[in-house]
Amino acid sequence: MSQDKNYVEPVDEDDEEEEEDVSADDLRLMARFLAPFAAPYKTTIAILVVLILTEAALNFSFPLVTQYLIDEGLIKKEWRALLNSLMFMGIAAIAVSGVALLADFVYTRLFADITRDIRQRLFDHVQSMSMPFFHTTPTGTVLSRFSGDLVALEAALVAFVPGFVMPFMEVIYATILMFMFDIWLGLIASLVFPMILWWPRIFARKAFLFAYEKRQTEGRLMTAVQENVSAQPVIKAFGMVGRARLAFAGINGVWVGVARRTNFSSALVERTAQTGLYVIHIAVFALGAYWAFTDRITVGTIIAFEGVFLSMGYALTNVTQYVPTLAQAAGSIRHLDDLLAVKPTMVDAPDAGTLAPFEREIVFDNVAFSYPGSSFRTEQLAVTVPKGSFLGIVGPSGSGKSTFLNLLMRFYDPVEGRVTIDGTDIRTVTQASLRAQMAVVFQESFLFNTSIAENIRMAYPDATMEDIIAAAKQAEVHDFIAALPQGYDTTVGERGGQLSGGQRQRVAIARALVRNPAVLILDEATSALDAETESKLNETLRRIAETRTVVSVTHRLGSVVTADRIIVLDHGHIAETGTHDELLRAGGLYATMWSRQQSARKAVAAVEDDEDDE
Numbered sequence: 001m002s003q004d005k006n007y008v009e010p011v012d013e014d015d016e017e018e019e020e021d022v023s024a025d026d027l028r029l030m031a032r033f034l035a036p037f038a039a040p041y042k043t044t045i046a047i048l049v050v051l052i053l054t055e056a057a058l059n060f061s062f063p064l065v066t067q068y069l070i071d072e073g074l075i076k077k078e079w080r081a082l083l084n085s086l087m088f089m090g091i092a093a094i095a096v097s098g099v100a101l102l103a104d105f106v107y108t109r110l111f112a113d114i115t116r117d118i119r120q121r122l123f124d125h126v127q128s129m130s131m132p133f134f135h136t137t138p139t140g141t142v143l144s145r146f147s148g149d150l151v152a153l154e155a156a157l158v159a160f161v162p163g164f165v166m167p168f169m170e171v172i173y174a175t176i177l178m179f180m181f182d183i184w185l186g187l188i189a190s191l192v193f194p195m196i197l198w199w200p201r202i203f204a205r206k207a208f209l210f211a212y213e214k215r216q217t218e219g220r221l222m223t224a225v226q227e228n229v230s231a232q233p234v235i236k237a238f239g240m241v242g243r244a245r246l247a248f249a250g251i252n253g254v255w256v257g258v259a260r261r262t263n264f265s266s267a268l269v270e271r272t273a274q275t276g277l278y279v280i281h282i283a284v285f286a287l288g289a290y291w292a293f294t295d296r297i298t299v300g301t302i303i304a305f306e307g308v309f310l311s312m313g314y315a316l317t318n319v320t321q322y323v324p325t326l327a328q329a330a331g332s333i334r335h336l337d338d339l340l341a342v343k344p345t346m347v348d349a350p351d352a353g354t355l356a357p358f359e360r361e362i363v364f365d366n367v368a369f370s371y372p373g374s375s376f377r378t379e380q381l382a383v384t385v386p387k388g389s390f391l392g393i394v395g396p397s398g399s400g401k402s403t404f405l406n407l408l409m410r411f412y413d414p415v416e417g418r419v420t421i422d423g424t425d426i427r428t429v430t431q432a433s434l435r436a437q438m439a440v441v442f443q444e445s446f447l448f449n450t451s452i453a454e455n456i457r458m459a460y461p462d463a464t465m466e467d468i469i470a471a472a473k474q475a476e477v478h479d480f481i482a483a484l485p486q487g488y489d490t491t492v493g494e495r496g497g498q499l500s501g502g503q504r505q506r507v508a509i510a511r512a513l514v515r516n517p518a519v520l521i522l523d524e525a526t527s528a529l530d531a532e533t534e535s536k537l538n539e540t541l542r543r544i545a546e547t548r549t550v551v552s553v554t555h556r557l558g559s560v561v562t563a564d565r566i567i568v569l570d571h572g573h574i575a576e577t578g579t580h581d582e583l584l585r586a587g588g589l590y591a592t593m594w595s596r597q598q599s600a601r602k603a604v605a606a607v608e609d610d611e612d613d614e
């Protein structure tokens with residue numbers, strides 16, 4: 001098996017490559033990306049198209065009726081023509097409002113549904129990623145896909161009908177009408193296209209660059225706030241309030257300059273488009289008025305033309321204003337598409353079976369492994385863990401202890417060799433069936449922001465309250481929970497923040513125990529406990545190890561003294577192996593680590609004794 005299997009492309013860092021324009025490639029990508037999400041809503045989309053076309057057709061009729069009303073009704077003083085056209089206008093106005101309202105109702109629902117589906121798909125995809133993905137992709141990058149990118153996409157979707165489709169239709173039918181009214185006036189009026197489409201671009205580029213700079217500065221402001229809030233204990237303890245304020249004021253000061261430039265240049269872009277529109281408008285109106293005066297065209301024609309021209313100008317401006325929104329959405333879609341294209345590296349083999357209940361032994365069969373891009377390498381890892389035994393894994397920091405667990409839980413695959421359970425290579429069974437037989441307590445005891453009972457039950461949804469209490473008792477945390485005003489219903493706060501480190505750790509141990517696992521994996525699981533609780537818990541773990549298998553990674557040698565076997569890792573290799581007594585007798589790395597820890601403990605005990613004597 002090649003090492004590339006473990007390699008995962010990290011998702012792009014953030015939006016360096018923003019664009020102001022939308023290329024044909026962008027449009028193709030957007031269509032390809034959105035098509036599967038739009039597919040389930042074919043009928044809704046068809047209804048929307050009919051509504052939009054009806055609205056456009058009704059709008060198309062207004063200028064024609066206006067022309068008729070003036071020329072036939074007002075100028076010729078024809079009551080019937082006046083009444084008919086007014087009646088038509090009234091009915092058409094009601095109809096167009098009704099249709100527009102219905103279209104609004106349909107498209108807002110449609111795009112909300114599509115956004116929900118994209119978000120869900122994204123979440124499911126992130127869920128399906130293997131551990132290497134989470135080790136290589138910054139959390140912020142994943143979060144920004146759900147926040148910035150999805151928001152930009154939703155903004156473009158919601159504005160698509162009123163900001164693009166409707167104005168675009170208006171431009172088309174207004175152009176047709178203008179040419180129908182008078183071909184020469186139509187031609188002059190068409191000069192508005194370059195005026196609105198190209199003229200403002202002189203400033204648009206600058207405005208876009210400023211807007212990008214503004215977003216970057218706002219990002220820095222957000223990071224500063226986020227860092228400040230989470231670093232409050234350090235800031236307060238080290239008296240850094242003044243410095244933090246000054247640093248924030250610095251970024252805020254940069255923002256104000258950028259914001260002024262950005263907002264003024266955006267205003268300039270709009271103003272230029274408007275100026276272009278005014279200039280052409282005056283030219284068209286002057287010529288039209290002259291022709292109406294000389295009877296070349298009717299008064300109704302110039303008035304209707306005027307209305308059509310203005311609405312076309314504004315519609316064209318709307319379309320151009322939609323372009324930056326679309327460009328941002330194109331960038332966001334590229335990010336989302338990249339994320340969705342990342343394939344989970346640790347996939348189950350197509351013919352993967354279910355791992356049979358653990359009966360005999362776990363074997364690391366000459367395993368070699370290294371993380372992509374890391375110089376750390378572990379080789380010829382040969383370990384046998386018999387069922388019902390207690391294996392301790394110790395060693396200096398960075399020696400590969402957690403890596404051993406990563407391989408055992410199949411968060412990563414070995415580059416060479418294999419990990420087997422009862423002779424079955426764990427790569428040949430489903431990851432779910434492998435992990436179903438394991439329970440793990442991580443050093444960082446992550447708790448969810450729900451009740452203690454729910455946090456424990458999470459590992460085994462069928463657990464009864466009795467099971468939960470029994471697990472909590474084993475984890476030496478029941479008395480503490482029972483003494484809380486709301487007992488097991490107490491909510492633990494975000495990341496379990498309302499509990500102490502040791503309490504969190506014991507709840508996490510209860511969570512692992514309630515699963516009644518065949519293999520219990522402990523990764524520095526007792527590091528946050530005081531000596532007394534730790535020793536009680538170790539007692540429990542020893543009892544547990546009699547009926548099931550325990551693999552415990554730890555720095556604290558005291559907690560593996562009674563292990564059936566201890567592996568001492570050093571730089572990714574097994575330096576020594578044996579029981580506590582054997583390793584002490586060998587006088588190697590373990591013995592050195594042990595005597596160092598013992599001296600440290602004695603020194604602490606001596607200080608405590610002195611304090612007691614005083």
Ligand SMILES: Nc1ncnc2c1ncn2[C@@H]1O[C@H](COP(=O)(O)OP(=O)(O)OP(=O)(O)O)[C@@H](O)[C@H]1O
Pocket residue numbers: 135371372373374376395396397398399400401402403404
């Ligand atoms: N996801 C990763 N990607 C790249 N390198 C990693 C990754 N995880 C760990 N390493 C590297 O692998 C080596 C072994 O790490 P490991 O976490 O297994 O050590 P450890 O013995 O558990 O350390 P500690 O006692 O400090 O927790 C370290 O040098 C570490 O930098």
